[in-house]
Amino acid sequence: MQLIINGESRDFAADISIAQLLEQSDLAGKRIAVEVNQQIIPKGRHAETRLQQGDKIEIIHAIGGG
Numbered sequence: 001m002q003l004i005i006n007g008e009s010r011d012f013a014a015d016i017s018i019a020q021l022l023e024q025s026d027l028a029g030k031r032i033a034v035e036v037n038q039q040i041i042p043k044g045r046h047a048e049t050r051l052q053q054g055d056k057i058e059i060i061h062a063i064g065g066g
Contacts, residue, residue, distance in 0.1 A: 004056045018046040031062035
């Protein structure tokens with residue numbers, strides 16, 4: 001299955017959740033926000049949200065300051 005992540009096309013297994021995508025991308029546990037097809041997906045729904053062929057995903061890293 002092909003997904004567009006931050007503007008780049010990547011191939012993944014046919015059935016993958018946001019949580020699995022983050023784990024495979026070494027982003028599990030990091031402070032990030034995930035948007036799928038221009039809709040922000042709350043962290044509590046990452047494990048249950050399945051991705052589909054051609055989904056456009058934006059992963060934004062939270063940056064602290066002060």
